[in-house]
Amino acid sequence: MATFDYAEMQATAHELIEEFGQSGVVTRLTPPDPILGGEPVPMPYPATLVPMAYEARYIDGTTIKAGDMQICISSVGLAIEPTVGDVVTANGIDYAIVNGDPNKYDGITAVVFIVQGRIPQ
Known part of the structure; x- marks a missing residue:
C-alpha cells in the first residue's frame, strides 16, 4: 500500500500561506521559575499566517x-505548536487562542495549524 506524503502537503500549505498570508507572531507565556518565582515571560515566535473571519452561518x-x-498558521519553521493560552498577533491585533487543530493527519507531521482566535475581553 502506498503511503501519503504529508511533508509535501505541508510544503504546499506553507507556499499558499506565504503567498496569500502575512507575517505575524505567536506568543507563549513561559511560566516563572518554580524555585525563584517571578513573573511569566512572554516568548514571541515569528509565524506566517492567514487570518479569516468566520462566515455568519x-x-x-x-x-x-x-x-x-x-x-x-504555517507549521514550517515554527518552533512551537500553537495551543490554547497562546496569543496570535495578526493585522496588528492580539487574538487569544481558544481552540485549535494541529492537522497531524499521520499523527506526526503538522500540515498546518488552524486555530480559533478571540480578542481578549
Whole structure:
C-alpha cells in the first residue's frame, strides 16, 4: 500500500500561506521559575499566517462568537505548536487562542495549524 506524503502537503500549505498570508507572531507565556518565582515571560515566535473571519452561518454566540477569527498558521519553521493560552498577533491585533487543530493527519507531521482566535475581553 502506498503511503501519503504529508511533508509535501505541508510544503504546499506553507507556499499558499506565504503567498496569500502575512507575517505575524505567536506568543507563549513561559511560566516563572518554580524555585525563584517571578513573573511569566512572554516568548514571541515569528509565524506566517492567514487570518479569516468566520462566515455568519458558523457564528453561534457560544462556541464561535462574533469577532472570532479562524487563523491558519504555517507549521514550517515554527518552533512551537500553537495551543490554547497562546496569543496570535495578526493585522496588528492580539487574538487569544481558544481552540485549535494541529492537522497531524499521520499523527506526526503538522500540515498546518488552524486555530480559533478571540480578542481578549
